Amino acid sequence: MKTIYAKMKKTKTFIYVLLIGLIVLTISCKDVTNKLAGIEPEAVDTLVITMIAKSSANPVFLTAKTGAIKKAEDISEKYSLLDVVINWRTPENENASEQAEIIRHAVKEGTNAIIVSCSDEDTLTKAINYAVDKGIPVMTFDSDAPDSKRFSFYGPDDIEIGKKVMTELAKLINGKGTVAILGGNKTATNLLKRIEGVRTTAKDYPNIEIVGTYFHPETETDAIDVMMKVQDKYPDLSGWAMVGSWPMFGKKLKNVIEPGKIKIVAVDALPIQLEYIEKNYVQVLFGQPTFKWGEISVETVIDKIHLKEEVKEIIRLNIIPVTIDNLGGWSRQLRAWGYEDIPEKYLIM
Numbered sequence: 001m002k003t004i005y006a007k008m009k010k011t012k013t014f015i016y017v018l019l020i021g022l023i024v025l026t027i028s029c030k031d032v033t034n035k036l037a038g039i040e041p042e043a044v045d046t047l048v049i050t051m052i053a054k055s056s057a058n059p060v061f062l063t064a065k066t067g068a069i070k071k072a073e074d075i076s077e078k079y080s081l082l083d084v085v086i087n088w089r090t091p092e093n094e095n096a097s098e099q100a101e102i103i104r105h106a107v108k109e110g111t112n113a114i115i116v117s118c119s120d121e122d123t124l125t126k127a128i129n130y131a132v133d134k135g136i137p138v139m140t141f142d143s144d145a146p147d148s149k150r151f152s153f154y155g156p157d158d159i160e161i162g163k164k165v166m167t168e169l170a171k172l173i174n175g176k177g178t179v180a181i182l183g184g185n186k187t188a189t190n191l192l193k194r195i196e197g198v199r200t201t202a203k204d205y206p207n208i209e210i211v212g213t214y215f216h217p218e219t220e221t222d223a224i225d226v227m228m229k230v231q232d233k234y235p236d237l238s239g240w241a242m243v244g245s246w247p248m249f250g251k252k253l254k255n256v257i258e259p260g261k262i263k264i265v266a267v268d269a270l271p272i273q274l275e276y277i278e279k280n281y282v283q284v285l286f287g288q289p290t291f292k293w294g295e296i297s298v299e300t301v302i303d304k305i306h307l308k309e310e311v312k313e314i315i316r317l318n319i320i321p322v323t324i325d326n327l328g329g330w331s332r333q334l335r336a337w338g339y340e341d342i343p344e345k346y347l348i349m
Helices: 002-036 060-077 094-110 123-131 157-171 189-202 221-231 271-278 288-307 327-336
Strands: 045-052 082-088 113-116 138-141 152-155 178-185 208-216 239-242 264-269 284-287 314-316 321-322
Touching: 045 060, 045 094, 045 288, 060 082, 060 288, 082 113, 082 288, 094 113, 094 123, 094 264, 113 123, 113 288, 123 138, 138 288, 152 288, 157 239, 157 264, 157 284, 178 189, 178 221, 208 221, 271 284, 271 327, 321 327
Parallel strands: 045 082, 045 113, 113 138, 138 152, 152 314, 178 208, 178 239, 239 264, 264 284
Antiparallel strands: 284 321
16 A cells, blocks of 8 residues: 555646646747847847938948948847947938037937948037047048047048059049049048048149039039039049049939040949949949948947957958959959849849
8 A cells, every 4th residue: 555655646746846847848938939029038138329421312321321320230230238329310401510419419319339420520629529529430432531539430540542542543644634532521531631632642643633622412403513513613624533423422423524535533333323333434433332331430430339349440451443354343342242233234244
């Protein structure tokens, strides 16, 4: 009888243990299921990065936005307890005062970091310093505010860009003739440095005359209007040194200039601009990895404030001269960065 009772007791104990195990397993499975269903565990840290480019009407900055969002998604997937959110707060058109106000609002709203391309160095320096003094780290990209308290800048050496633009243009016009500079926003530090580079290099060519530097709002229409006025004034103009590719933001320029008549070298080489190279309206475009403006900036912010790593104060990007000879390779690079609107004919060149 005692033996039977002992066996029953052991059986009952085993059942209790089994039931407890099933309960624990059920709870664990529920936790896993909740994760898979998108229910965030309480320990997840949400990190908001406010991104302020110069202008949302400028396609180069929309590609930077895409790069930032893609990198944020990749990092959020890599670190299960970190959710990176990009808060895109860019003015429709360039406005340094609006950028500064956005920075102040972002600080008050509780952003964790800010990345900004500065439309005006002086105006943005004050706003950046305000944010940093409030404990919000700030990084710049594309156009810097070097005297501010920003912790890092990602972008090119703009003086060198200007030098390269002028060097390529001088080759195209055989070292002689009249040249105009298309300058974009007259307060943008990066553009002013590019113009400085153009003018410095032009001194090496005594037979080249720069007739002037022409600033304008950074839209396709405004840029073309300025071009037409300059060309009416200087009908024998030999070339354009463009520190941005604003006239090629759409298809309008093809209707008002003759391919190859006036040589053009410009900065940026987006999908919409590839046809200008193919059909010889433009001879050289200096391509920037604008997708990486967002990608590298977000990565650098995470390295600093989440991983607590040392980051470089200046992170340089390389520009690539795009001509008819490497149009196919550049097109494939754009596709690799996620651009979808690239004609197939360029991808197979």
